[in-house]
Amino acid sequence: MMNHPKTAAPDQVQPHPDPLARVDICEAVGLTVRPGGKRPLVGDLIWDFADLADLPVHLRPGQVRLDFTSIGNPKWRPLAQEYLFARMAPGHEAVRHLPSAFRIPLHFDTCRSRLAELARWFNWLTRRHVTSLQDVTQQHCQGFYDSRRHTRGTHGGPLRPTTSHTLMTAAQAVQEPVFYNDLFTTDRFTDGFIPWAGRTPYEVAGRTRSTENVVQPLRDEALRPWLAAALYIVQTLGPHVLDLVRAVRQYDDGAPWPGEGTHLERLEATIRTHLDQGVPLEPVGAREIGSRLVEGWSADDPLLALNVLSIAREAGLTSFSYRHLAPLRPLMERTVAAVGLRPRWAWNATPVERADGAGTVPWTEGFATAEEAGHMVERVRTACQVVVALLTGLRSSELAAMPLDACVPPQDLGAGRTRYRLRTKLIKGQEQLGGVWDEWVTVAPTYDAVALAIKLLDPRRPSKHVFGRTTMAKRCRSLREWVNGPEGQRLGLEPIPDDQINMRITRRTLAMALAHRPGGLLAAKIHLKHVSIVTTEGYAKARELHQTGEKSQVACSRRRPDGLQRYYELAF
Structure with a gap:
């Protein structure tokens, strides 16, 4: 049974001077706010950054909102704000002199995760009648950590073990605020107290740092039908769907x-x-x-x-x-x-070659309603997204930020060669929150897929982006059901296995396809725009590369990464 030391009476708690009182967070972090937009201040119970001028498209409103009312003890809410401000603005004059402070700023996603775990930790202490951080002991820290070993049901009983990442996050929430003890104004830990002294959250959770990416690539048995189906839908059905869209939009009510x-x-x-x-x-x-x-x-x-x-x-x-x-x-x-009955649209559809080469069939059996035609449009747009993801390796943030003028005019290199480039924002690892503009060299089918996706946008719902914020896994489940269903089989499409697919998986798949070619490791680094070659080695299982004799110098340029065209040929 845990002993609860007596806490100091409220009138004995001496508040400390607050160097962060009403500090403009956006100004301190270097974030630009739209004219007339809200500017969160230290001391506000809710920090809402929705009015930032260059907010990444992939972030949802809830992901840029930090709500400190989730912490039950009002005395610890300012403390949580001071800690998270220090993590967001490590160069602020009130933070940079702290000897144990972290020097790398955290992103919104990480701050939201830190706040959620910090609220669990503080509320766990409150339920155990701890009202001052001066009374926190290693026994409390270990008790909270142990409580996070299992996910729990509505009645509090353990359901299943949690991951090592969850345990590491719990250890971080307990240990890291101690390093900012001198910054806190409403409460502080005992001087010199450090949870799990001498051990990092990684070590507490039993994790080992690894440079190898844990995301598994698509199996060849899934890659081939996915790429073949997506290319067939985009290249063969896409033009007919464009005609369908024009007919639906011109329909007289x-x-x-x-x-x-x-x-x-x-x-x-x-x-x-x-x-x-x-x-x-x-x-x-x-x-x-x-x-x-x-x-x-x-x-x-x-x-x-x-x-x-x-x-x-x-x-x-x-x-x-x-x-x-x-x-x-x-x-x-x-x-x-x-x-009899006949669908309103495409009842006399143009014949197309089946995907398996076994003759021709009408490209569709018709659409009775505009809603059904709309579903077909979304299937084609999903296929465009699959093509782009598999052949460019874009991150979800980069795909979401792709503008309507993403297709850079093709460049004629002579001798029948053409260079295709797509333009979007590189966000991860950039100092600017909204990222920086960059270009990806790619193959013609990817370029055409983006151009088709733009044409299929609904003018009644204006958008600044080709795809915007989207969940690839959910859309791909729907497309896979259609491919594996009667309509997809009528068109001769190969059934797609029930393997998981998302933007991380497609990126890892392309990385390995590029890097495992002669001279492809640096080509993968350049094409995927990794900051460090070590990251690329983790994506591409560098040990396997070295074991198979991958020693050659890179024989490719930034303009034409070796292996990309060969990867495209996997579909045929």
Whole structure:
């Protein structure tokens, strides 16, 4: 059982001078705020950096918001602010003289993680009736660390062991604030006290530093069908989807009715026109069919899949009143039986070569609704993202920041050679929060994929970026289901295994494909824009490279990384 030493009475706690009172955090860190935007100050319970002028696109609003009210003890909230300010602005005059302070500033993501763990630590102390940091002992530190060994359910019971990273983060939250003891104004640890003295959080958590990247690349059995499917969708289906988008955007929601009559008379006349001219009626989408079944429609109802709203639009009406369904039902059933149903768009789709080379098929079986056409557009945009991710190795932050003018005009090198470059922001490792502009040399299919993704953007939803903030793993799950489903198999696409895929995995896959070519290690470093060659070695399993005799000098330039074209050829 843990002993709880008595804490000092509130009137015995002597506050220290506050050198950070109401300091402008953005000014201290060197962040530019939009004119009229909010400027968080030390002392505010919530630091919201949403009004920064050059905020990276990949960051969500919650990722740039630090909420100190999550700490239950009000006395420790200023302390947490002082600690995180010191981690964000290590060069501030109140921080730089501290002998044990860290000198590398932390990013927003890391600060948010630190605050979350610090709140757990302080609230854990509060639940154990510790109200002053002067009473914290190594026994408390170890007790909190042990409490983080398992994730816990709603009733507090352990569910499963946590990762070593979680344990290291817990050790950091306990140990690091002690190094800023002289900066704190409302409470301080006992002079000379350091949790786990002589051991770093890495050592406490039993971790060993490794230069090798732990993210596993895609297996060849998954890489080949992913790349082949994405390229087929972009190159073969993409142009037809562009035509589909133009048709959907030009669709007339209904012209004025040229004659007179009641709504019922106009609907009846429209249906009779279809019957007399033999023109098929339009179906509804699968989603609407499901809704009708839930509402009580019979699965055998001949009108179950009939789009009554399209009939109303042809009659010059904006909606279909279901009180007209009963009197029109006999005529509707007779018309459906005689002319059938046909999708509104692409019902006479152009034939294309199957992906497996086994003849030609229509590129689609048609789209009954604009919503279904929109889903197809998103599939193509996802395929564009997969192509870009697999053939450029961009980070998610770099993909999100890609602007609408990302496609740099191709450069003719003569002798039938053309250089393709894509422009976006390099964010990781840069002093500027919003990153710096840079260019990636790539192959023509990647360049074309970005150009197609730009054309498929919805003008009704203006965007400054090609892809913006997106979750690749979720989008790829949906695309994989389509490829492995009836439509993808009709097109002859090879089924894609259920391997995990995301931006980190695609980046690691490309790194190894480049680096394991002759002279490719430095080429991978240049193309992936790593700061250090050690990072590239970690991505590419440098030990394996050396064991296989990778000793040659790099025979490539920044303009044409060796191995990229060969990597593209894996799809064929």
